[in-house]
Amino acid sequence: GDSVTQMEGPVTLSEEAFLTINCTYTATGYPSLFWYVQYPGEGLQLLLKATKADDKGSNKGFEATYRKETTSFHLEKGSVQVSDSAVYFCALTPMFSGGYNKLIFGAGTRLAVHP
């Protein structure tokens, strides 16, 4: 079945460091791909998305490119801030999902940024 694999955390970085969180997927056809972020004590928020191959999703300095050839959707940010500390979830909606937007999540990667 469809699945998402993301790098284990925690990822610990200094402020202004470069961030990469790897995400790969297994799915039939062309799923939609998402990154959600969960700040402490809160629900998940959509960070960015991409719906077709070679699309780049971007938001708040984060970006990720839908790579069909490597089945990847790695999250990157050029300069992280302490306020980016959170858990990041990679997710997909299967191409053939029966007409509804079912999300399949990865396990989540915790990011800790220190001053």
Add this chain to the structure above:
Amino acid sequence: DARVTQTPRDKVTEMGQEVTMRCQPILGHNTVFWYRQTMKQGLELLAYFRNRAPLDDSGMPKDRFSAEMPDATLATLKIQPSEPRDSAVYFCASGLAGASTDTQYFGPGTRLTVL
């Protein structure tokens, strides 16, 4: 700013008691999802509703869990009787199936502790 709301935010109860969690989806959304988040299992989809009809509850323990949508503005998740292993954060999410954007919007969650 439309948001998914959930009540209560925190619930502590004793084993054997009934627990009811409520969710108000974003007005106009036709899909509602219930998720459970634990450290061990991550995010698990419990149930899915479309136009108030349950379409997928395969992730839900049938003997003690039940999910309903009495109307378009209210979704409920009940546990009876509750057990310590049900302790988790329960998230509700809503979305618009069939739209060009297949985004789910999450509520803040209900943190359940069963003693």
